[in-house]
Amino acid sequence: MRKTVLVTGGAGFIGSNFVHLLVGKPEEWRVVNLDKLTYAGNLKNLAGIEEGENYRFVRGDICDAELVEKLFTEEKIDTVVHFAAESHVDRSITGPAAFIGTNITGTFTLLEAARKAWPVENPGAGERCFLHVSTDEVYGSLGETGFFNESTGYDPRSPYSASKASSDHLASAYFHTYGLPVRITNCSNNYGPWQFPEKLIPLIFNNAMHGKPLPVYGDGKNVRDWLYVVDHCEAIEQVLLRGANGESYNIGGNNEKQNLEIVHVVCDLLDRKIAPLKSGEPRRSLITFVTDRPGHDRRYAIDAGKIDRELGWQPKVSFEEGIEKTLDWYLAHQQWMDEIVSGDYQNYYEKMYTR
Ligand code: NAD
């Protein structure tokens, strides 16, 4: 039977990739996309998707209980995939309040709305599901060895990861206390189309294209595990279809890289695909080591064995293939990035949604 999914944050990076995946399967999914269109939300990420029987966009805040409760009943929501969040660690250091509001209170508001809308005696009846999308950053920082698995204790270090950890605990508590059919996913660093250019890969791409300095925090040896966003979206779909309530699943790309390696790959691919800088210098010459991020987690690495064993999911896209696809996509969508960097896309929404 076709499911009606409330996707929150579906105009952001991962959410828009996920909406594209689901609207391509209209016999299986009907999508209601609730997004506030903060600085990170962009309707151009959803280009080509038409409003209609199978897809509705609602501009709104997940902290607005009245709106969220109305959507649950009006749209007969039976599935939630909750992406909406403040997502950038650096912004959480300079302005944590928005992270507390959206990531904690917003998640609480959605959980409450599901609790009120779904049958009290059996909230999971009819294969209902509330999938909360979280991060590996809740587990803290690793040394040179080891991996995060689903039993690793939470040890968040930034206001961002602390707010996500808090929302994970709330989601889990709603399973244990009210029987809400909650599933949690904790994934590593995503990359791919429509990523906002404040994050490492699109930021380095944009600066490298314009001959600007490439800021590398600290010694550039911090390690992240890179997951191609389409692989991530497919993993989420598997968790919806085949996962178990009350469980969490780690999702990773098996692609551990030091930040400096990532910057080198982006520079070298652009030198090869376009040309070196006008000066004739390679783009690596733009690398600038800058003051480290406070509390900068040294290494994240995911053991994604559980989702492989239990749901048969593995990432399909190697880093070499994924980064090439990603840079080709950015090269083909330079206007998209220019509009974001200049801030123009936000004016468009103010006109569109101000009555
Ligand atoms: P993003 O910043 O690109 O997009 C966030 C979206 O949420 C935007 O469209 C924004 O407008 C919307 N939003 C923000 N506040 C809102 C509110 N109060 N009400 C409604 N909508 C609101 O984020 P992303 O990178 O796509 O991340 C999506 C989710 O995945 C987040 O929960 C994040 O914590 C998690 N995650 C991301 C990564 C990553 O590498 N990007 C890694 C692990 C986990």
Ligand code: TYD
């Ligand atoms: P980021 O993309 O912000 O993701 P996260 O902090 O959630 O892992 O950063 C990825 C890594 O790259 C992180 O170790 C910080 C580093 N970084 C830089 O060195 N320079 C930059 O300009 C940015 C944005 C990040």
